[in-house]
Amino acid sequence: MLLMIHPTTGALAIFCAIWFMVEVLNASERNRGRTRFAALSSMWLMVATYIAGGYWYVVYYAADKAVILKGAWPFAHTFFMEAKEHAFFITLVLSIYLAIVARKEDFVRNRSARVLALWVAAMVILSAFAMEGAGSFIAMGVRMGLVQAGI
Amino acid sequence: MPSTFSKQTIGYGIAAIIAILGNTALTWVKEENPVVKAFMKQLLYHHWIAHGIAILLVFLVLGFLLSRVVRPSQARGLTPLLVLAAALGAFGLVALFLIA
Numbered sequence: 001m002l003l004m005i006h007p008t009t010g011a012l013a014i015f016c017a018i019w020f021m022v023e024v025l026n027a028s029e030r031n032r033g034r035t036r037f038a039a040l041s042s043m044w045l046m047v048a049t050y051i052a053g054g055y056w057y058v059v060y061y062a063a064d065k066a067v068i069l070k071g072a073w074p075f076a077h078t079f080f081m082e083a084k085e086h087a088f089f090i091t092l093v094l095s096i097y098l099a100i101v102a103r104k105e106d107f108v109r110n111r112s113a114r115v116l117a118l119w120v121a122a123m124v125i126l127s128a129f130a131m132e133g134a135g136s137f138i139a140m141g142v143r144m145g146l147v148q149a150g151i
Numbered sequence: 152m153p154s155t156f157s158k159q160t161i162g163y164g165i166a167a168i169i170a171i172l173g174n175t176a177l178t179w180v181k182e183e184n185p186v187v188k189a190f191m192k193q194l195l196y197h198h199w200i201a202h203g204i205a206i207l208l209v210f211l212v213l214g215f216l217l218s219r220v221v222r223p224s225q226a227r228g229l230t231p232l233l234v235l236a237a238a239l240g241a242f243g244l245v246a247l248f249l250i251a
Contacts, residue, residue, distance in 0.1 A: 078251065079248045082251070087240075087241055090241060093167050093174075093206065096211075097163055100159055101164075104159045105160055110154055112225065119234055123234065
């Protein structure tokens with residue numbers, strides 16, 4: 001269940017960041033609330049991703065790691081998981097920062113704030129997509145290990 | 152003022168830059184020094200928990216403190232520096248685990 005919640009909330013956080021970009025690109029007095037809500041949703045979904053993925057990683061990942069390291073794709077752990085578990089903090093910090101910027105800046109009148117917000121949202125989206133991709137390598141690494149073990 | 156950032160945007164922006172680069176630096180130090188990794192594990196059950204809490208605390212506490220110190224300004228370098236920090240931070244992590 002945790003393994004389903006983790007990538008799902010991550011993907012929803014990406015969608016909310018994309019939604020946020022659309023709102024900022026069309027910033028007006030009318031969509032101010034929606035813009036903030038999109039950034040806040042992206043942040044809380046990323047926090048949920050952190051908690052669900054972190055709990056699974058700390059409690060259950062050791063068994064998967066052993067399977068991956070004995071399988072045909074050890075790099076699924078040595079590169080993808082190791083890089084993912086640390087790079088995630090960049091995504092998390094940026095998504096929290098995005099919510100702060102969305103709350104404190106006026107995107108209708110301030111072009112610099114729009115540019116900053118769009119860059120931060122783009123980095124959240126790009127890095128979160130990279131996390132999703134790395135996650136699929138890790139899942140495939142487990143599968144390769146199980147196939148090699150004849151399970 | 153139209154193109155002025157709020158003090159929270161600047162304060163937490165600087166804190167984000169430091170937290171992102173600190174995340175990569177801490178990962179390098181931890182991976183190269185088993186003693187540091189063992190200490191972090193001893194501190195909070197798993198080195199990754201200690202790592203995450205440390206980075207979040209750096210961002211939130213530093214951001215809070217800087218927000219009280221800085222003034223609203225144009226801060227022209229904020230956006231490019233943040234993008235550069237994220238790129239360098241990610242590159243540093245990829246390089247570390249590619250070499251390893």
